[in-house]
Amino acid sequence: MERNTSTIPGTNIKVGGIFGTVFSSGFLGNVLSPFFSFGSGLLLSQITHIADNLTKETIQNWVKRNYVDPPRKGRFYDDNQVARILIFNSLRRALDLDDIKLLLQMVYDSTKGTLAERELLELFNSSVQKTRDVASGDFAGYEKAIGKELTASLEKKEGDRSKIKHIIYIMLTAYQSSLLKQQAESLLFDLKTAARSEIRKS
Helix, strand or coil, rough: CCCCEECCECCCCCCCCCEEEEEECCCCCCCCCCHCCCCCEHHHHHHHHHCCCCCCHHHHHHHCCCCCCCCCECCCCCCCHHHHHHHHHHCCCCCCHHHHHHHHHHCCCCCCCCHHHHHHHHHHHHHHHCCCCCCCCCHHHHHHHHHHHHHCCEEECCCCCCHHHHHHHHHHHHHHHHHHHHHHHHHHHHHHHHHHHHHCCC
């Protein structure tokens, strides 16, 4: 089954879109660089502009519930905060917010803070793009497609690299599952719409 994995997770930005091939340039490919090239961070309105179906109110609620830190630069969210928001947004249809927070805390603990959230999003994005043809939850397939590259990308980071890979595979499974759920909901909507149309005609 073909899945729409041609956007950066959590965003409505197409891979290789207006910013060119930077979004598909490989592991640690500076996914967020274009967003921060003109200032020191992003405003809520700018984040919701690039995020997929995410409102200011939702982000403010996440801040209030301590899933995301308040803006560190006045009203501006820095690159790691934006990355965290996008990760939450990409996984929230499949996982509870508390579970997403736990995964991110595990990443931090496992790398002793040496893997920033921005870098995690870049790894996650590259992993999503390179596992398009791997079934959701197929850890052996993930390992074959991206295992060596992930290991190489994590070489300079402290901590348990095997655990970080496992966490990224969980994130991949959740993200791919959410895409399948969206596809099923869309197909069901089309079916219901067709059924209502038939009723009106009869």
